[in-house]
Amino acid sequence: MTIPAIDTTALTRRFGDFTAVENVNLRVEAGQFFGFLGPNGAGKSTTIKMLTGLLAPTSGSIRILGGDLQANSAEIKRQIGVVPEGLALFGRLTADEFLQFVGRMYGLDRATTLNRTRELLEFMQLAGEQKKLITDFSHGMQKKLALAAAVIHGPKVLFLDEPFEGVDAVAAGTLKAMLLRMIARGATIFLTSHVLEIVERLCTHIAIIHRGQLVAQGSLDELRAGTARIAQAGIPDDAALGLNEGSPDKRSLEQIFLAIVGADREGNPAATAPEQELSWLS
Amino acid sequence: MAELKGPESVSGSMPPIPASAQLLAVAWLRWRIFVNGMSRKQPKGTRQVAGLVFVVLLRLIVWPMLAMLVVGPVGASGYFAWTAISEGHPRYLASLLLGIALLWQFVSINGLSIAATIQSFDPESLVRFPLRFGRYFVLRSLLGLMTPSTIVGCLALLAAAVGIGVADASLALPALLVMAVYALMNIYLTRMIGAWMDRWLANRRFREIFSMLMALFAVGIQFLNLHQTPMHGRRVRSSWLLNILHSSGSYQYWLPSGFAAQTILLVKHPLAALAQFAGLLASTALFAAVFAIRLHKQFLGEYLSEGVSRSAPAPSAPRVKAPEPQPAARSAPTVFGAILSPTVAACMRKEWLILRSNGTQLIGLLTPLLFVVIFSMNRAFSSFSSKYFLPLAIAYVLIASLSSLYNMFGADGRGVQLYLLAPIRLLDVVVAKNLMSLTLIVVQVGLAWTIICVLARAPIPVSTQISTVFWTVFVVALNLAIGTLRSIQAPRKFIPGQARQPRGATPTNRTSALLVLAVLFGSMLLQIPVAIASGYFETPWLAVWIFAPLAVAAVFAYALMLRNAERLILAARDVFAEELCKA
Numbered sequence: 001m002t003i004p005a006i007d008t009t010a011l012t013r014r015f016g017d018f019t020a021v022e023n024v025n026l027r028v029e030a031g032q033f034f035g036f037l038g039p040n041g042a043g044k045s046t047t048i049k050m051l052t053g054l055l056a057p058t059s060g061s062i063r064i065l066g067g068d069l070q071a072n073s074a075e076i077k078r079q080i081g082v083v084p085e086g087l088a089l090f091g092r093l094t095a096d097e098f099l100q101f102v103g104r105m106y107g108l109d110r111a112t113t114l115n116r117t118r119e120l121l122e123f124m125q126l127a128g129e130q131k132k133l134i135t136d137f138s139h140g141m142q143k144k145l146a147l148a149a150a151v152i153h154g155p156k157v158l159f160l161d162e163p164f165e166g167v168d169a170v171a172a173g174t175l176k177a178m179l180l181r182m183i184a185r186g187a188t189i190f191l192t193s194h195v196l197e198i199v200e201r202l203c204t205h206i207a208i209i210h211r212g213q214l215v216a217q218g219s220l221d222e223l224r225a226g227t228a229r230i231a232q233a234g235i236p237d238d239a240a241l242g243l244n245e246g247s248p249d250k251r252s253l254e255q256i257f258l259a260i261v262g263a264d265r266e267g268n269p270a271a272t273a274p275e276q277e278l279s280w281l282s
Numbered sequence: 283m284a285e286l287k288g289p290e291s292v293s294g295s296m297p298p299i300p301a302s303a304q305l306l307a308v309a310w311l312r313w314r315i316f317v318n319g320m321s322r323k324q325p326k327g328t329r330q331v332a333g334l335v336f337v338v339l340l341r342l343i344v345w346p347m348l349a350m351l352v353v354g355p356v357g358a359s360g361y362f363a364w365t366a367i368s369e370g371h372p373r374y375l376a377s378l379l380l381g382i383a384l385l386w387q388f389v390s391i392n393g394l395s396i397a398a399t400i401q402s403f404d405p406e407s408l409v410r411f412p413l414r415f416g417r418y419f420v421l422r423s424l425l426g427l428m429t430p431s432t433i434v435g436c437l438a439l440l441a442a443a444v445g446i447g448v449a450d451a452s453l454a455l456p457a458l459l460v461m462a463v464y465a466l467m468n469i470y471l472t473r474m475i476g477a478w479m480d481r482w483l484a485n486r487r488f489r490e491i492f493s494m495l496m497a498l499f500a501v502g503i504q505f506l507n508l509h510q511t512p513m514h515g516r517r518v519r520s521s522w523l524l525n526i527l528h529s530s531g532s533y534q535y536w537l538p539s540g541f542a543a544q545t546i547l548l549v550k551h552p553l554a555a556l557a558q559f560a561g562l563l564a565s566t567a568l569f570a571a572v573f574a575i576r577l578h579k580q581f582l583g584e585y586l587s588e589g590v591s592r593s594a595p596a597p598s599a600p601r602v603k604a605p606e607p608q609p610a611a612r613s614a615p616t617v618f619g620a621i622l623s624p625t626v627a628a629c630m631r632k633e634w635l636i637l638r639s640n641g642t643q644l645i646g647l648l649t650p651l652l653f654v655v656i657f658s659m660n661r662a663f664s665s666f667s668s669k670y671f672l673p674l675a676i677a678y679v680l681i682a683s684l685s686s687l688y689n690m691f692g693a694d695g696r697g698v699q700l701y702l703l704a705p706i707r708l709l710d711v712v713v714a715k716n717l718m719s720l721t722l723i724v725v726q727v728g729l730a731w732t733i734i735c736v737l738a739r740a741p742i743p744v745s746t747q748i749s750t751v752f753w754t755v756f757v758v759a760l761n762l763a764i765g766t767l768r769s770i771q772a773p774r775k776f777i778p779g780q781a782r783q784p785r786g787a788t789p790t791n792r793t794s795a796l797l798v799l800a801v802l803f804g805s806m807l808l809q810i811p812v813a814i815a816s817g818y819f820e821t822p823w824l825a826v827w828i829f830a831p832l833a834v835a836a837v838f839a840y841a842l843m844l845r846n847a848e849r850l851i852l853a854a855r856d857v858f859a860e861e862l863c864k865a
Contacts, residue, residue, distance in 0.1 A: 052410070088410060090315065101314075104306070107300075107303060
């Protein structure tokens with residue numbers, strides 16, 4: 001039996017009276033390109049923060065590459081790379097200085113750090129910005145730099161929170177190719193994005209979180225076939241959403257996603273068409 | 283794009299990362315941030331020359347003041363330590379060390395928000411790297427050692443050790459060792475307080491309560507002072523504060539300062555000295571442990587927030603069918619909308635809503651008035667000369683309010699883009715913001731004026747009242763003119779009423795902060811020659827004749843600035859985008 005790259009059991013996080021993530025059981029096998037979807041405020045970023053050790057769970061356990069995250073955080077952090085929600089860059093450094101710092105913090109020797117810094121800056125097309133401070137970078141450039149920092153130590157598991165937001169189409173294409181090559185070499189990628197076309201094109205497996213609860217998990221084919229649903233209280237089942245009807249092969253991820261999270265608790269897919277609500281719009 | 287080579291394996295039995303590599307990496311990071319922070323973008327042409335002249339003048343004034351703040355405590359510490367030993371007042375040594383510790387902590391707590399504005403590096407962000415807790419603790423202990431409070435505190439303790447050594451050479455080495463441990467104790471005490479303050483101040487409600495408590499504490503101290511200070515004319519025997527310090531002398535020996543002092547003084551009785559030294563070590567360890575407990579929670583991923591998660595969704599409301607479309611109707615005029623244009627009224631309403639929901643800011647507006655009440659009730663203040671007390675009190679009330687004029691767009695942050703995109707005159711936005719500030723200033727000054735007139739011991743001459751009106755108009759209009767200009771040309775993003783600003787955010791930029799002080803103190807100092815001349819020529823109305831034209835000139839300058847506001851804002855769009863709209 002293979003060790004999963006990410007394995008959570010009953011993962012829960014509460015903020016006072018509010019439960020942001022509840023009883024999430026995720027299983028991501030090694031080598032998967034895993035898409036983690038959900039509407040705004042569903043609990044995606046909270047989950048990623050917990051999976052990367054930035055936020056302590058209220059209850060439940062997290063195992064990364066077979067190791068307990070709470071007990072072996074330093075060892076596990078060496079094996080993962082993260083592009084977090086806020087990018088977490090040091091604005092008063094240059095890109096070159098930042099990558100050198102990150103490399104050294106991850107235990108790379110000086111020569112390796114310098115080589116990889118140079119390679120990454122060229123790859124990300126940031127090599128021409130030697131003296132520019134990160135704070136003066138555009139959002140897209142900062143994203144590329146954050147991604148470079150996340151991979152400089154060659155992580156086995158990569159967590160990406162909206163990695164393509166603000167990145168131009170050319171760079172996005174190159175980054176996608178780079179990520180696919182990482183997958184081919186055995187890395188695992190855990191990706192969240194609101195751009196469902198990107199997730200559909202890149203990811204082999206998908207989980208959907210809604211109101212803090214995992215409502216679907218499986219391969220794209222399983223989602224299309226309607227067999228990836230997880231029974232949750234208050235969430236209508238596949239039959240109610242019509243997911244078991246029609247030709248599953250033709251259903252896009254967007255349709256599946258909207259059918260699951262766009263429905264209200266009574267199972268009505270869309271109660272009111274937006275154009276009816278804003279009829280004064282020209 | 284170039285092709286990346288495959289990642290070199292970090293799997294298998296990875297060798298541990300040497301502690302020195304990570305510690306040196308963080309030291310290097312801190313150094314690069316410092317160096318990069320020094321190399322700022324320089325303006326060109328005449329603005330560069332003007333900027334240089336301004337900076338040189340500013341440094342000529344500020345640096346000697348800063349040097350005094352360092353030399354003063356350090357010199358005094360050395361002298362008092364020498365006096366305590368050489369003149370046989372060993373008890374003073376404990377008092378001196380307690381004083382240094384109190385000053386150290388006071389400056390440190392008050393410097394937290396300033397430090398946050400200067401640094402662009404949040405040490406908490408280090409938790410995402412593969413660090414063990416021990417290393418994180420060491421890093422957090424070392425980072426921030428170069429703060430003014432730590433430098434001055436350490437120098438003062440070194441001076442005290444030198445003073446003791448000069449007074450009695452046999453005490454030199456023990457004094458140096460004890461002072462080193464005492465410095466460490468202070469460093470951990472500062473860290474402990476800072477870490478717990480960070481924890482508590484992360485909650486907005488607690489921040490407001492904390493601000494209120496601090497204000498009440500300050501006011502309470504003044505009330506105590508009011509009741510304890512001898513009435514005017516009676517002989518002053520001693521300060522109540524000194525009395526408390528004297529009476530608490532015996533308790534000092536149970537504090538770390540007492541342990542430190544006793545260790546030095548009892549050095550000829552090794553057992554007793556060791557016991558005292560153990561007390562000092564134990565208190566240092568206690569503060570370090572409490573600091574470590576807080577750090578460990580951060581290390582494990584504690585979430586500090588305003589309440590629930592920032593990504594927390596709002597409770598989903600049931601969908602309701604929209605009402606049938608109605609023809610657009612003009613809403614009933616509000617307080618702001620009755621007289622003003624819709625844009626000005628809307629902007630003023632927005633400013634009012636933000637102010638109304640910010641308890642800390644409201645406390646900040648009320649606090650000066652409480653002090654005016656206290657000063658007015660204090661005969662020593664209010665009766666030394668009624669004609670000086672009124673302008674002084676009004677100037678005091680104005681200090682806090684005027685600084686906000688120098689960064690009126692700062693609190694809008696990225697929202698400032700709305701002003702640039704909306705089909706409105708930007709002048710209206712400036713007018714609305716100025717009107718809101720002016721309303722608050724008028725209310726504050728009006729209340730202070732009433733308090734002074736009601737509580738003052740002697741009637742305030744009419745000439746003084748009228749000259750103060752003109753002086754106030756002059757100061758407010760002048761600050762409005764310069765403040766508006768600075769708000770447009772040098773905005774700085776900040777969160778109003780919050781001591782713990784995000785990294786890089788400040789209520790005003792440093793030049794503006796110094797400028798507001800220069801303009802305010804300059805205009806206050808103007809009162810002195812006017813008062814002297816008024817007394818010399820025995821013409822109480824002279825001040826009115828001087829301040830009235832100045833007030834008219836300042837109002838004219840403000841009107842001129844307003845006329846150009848639209849053009850200035852459009853010209854400063856790049857600055858707005860760079861300073862206010864950045865992440």
